[in-house]
Amino acid sequence: MSDANKPPGPPGTGGNENSYFENDVLKPEFVRREDMEPVAEQMARDGLNMTQLNRFFRHCRRIEFRLRRKETTWDETRPEVQKLSAHAADAYGKGQKVPASFKKFIDDNVSRTRTERDFIGGFMEHFETLMGFASLYAKKGQRG
Numbered sequence: 173m174s175d176a177n178k179p180p181g182p183p184g185t186g187g188n189e190n191s192y193f194e195n196d197v198l199k200p201e202f203v204r205r206e207d208m209e210p211v212a213e214q215m216a217r218d219g220l221n222m223t224q225l226n227r228f229f230r231h232c233r234r235i236e237f238r239l240r241r242k243e244t245t246w247d248e249t250r251p252e253v254q255k256l257s258a259h260a261a262d263a264y265g266k267g268q269k270v271p272a273s274f275k276k277f278i279d280d281n282v283s284r285t286r287t288e289r290d291f292i293g294g295f296m297e298h299f300e301t302l303m304g305f306a307s308l309y310a311k312k313g314q315r316g
Contacts, residue, residue, distance in 0.1 A: 256282050
């Protein structure tokens with residue numbers, strides 16, 4: 173099958189998805205085991221470890237909590253979400269503390285996140301799923 177005829181890969185792997193939602197509901201491929209477990213397994217094979225993954229996830233969770241508690245607005249927070257790509261690039265560039273596949277995951281999902289709902293109901297649900305499956309494969313407590 174030629175590259176032009178291949179279906180897009182799972183979310184966060186370079187597919188051409190542009191929204192987390194379809195008919196106002198989160199698309200299943202963002203949380204479905206058969207889509208997300210292989211992504212997590214590949215990132216672990218690429219060298220992603222739980223230390224770095226947890227660092228990014230905790231940062232995102234703090235953003236989410238501030239939004240949910242109405243301590244900040246989406247307009248105030250959006251630049252912080254957009255900077256996640258810069259943080260991933262920095263971690264990748266500094267001795268590849270994160271693999272290119274994780275950097276791409278962050279880049280793809282930051283570009284897909286346009287609203288508070290996208291972030292909380294799409295990005296965070298998707299990232300939480302990745303975290304769950306990564307715990308099966310990624311090394312724990314090691315620096316990249």
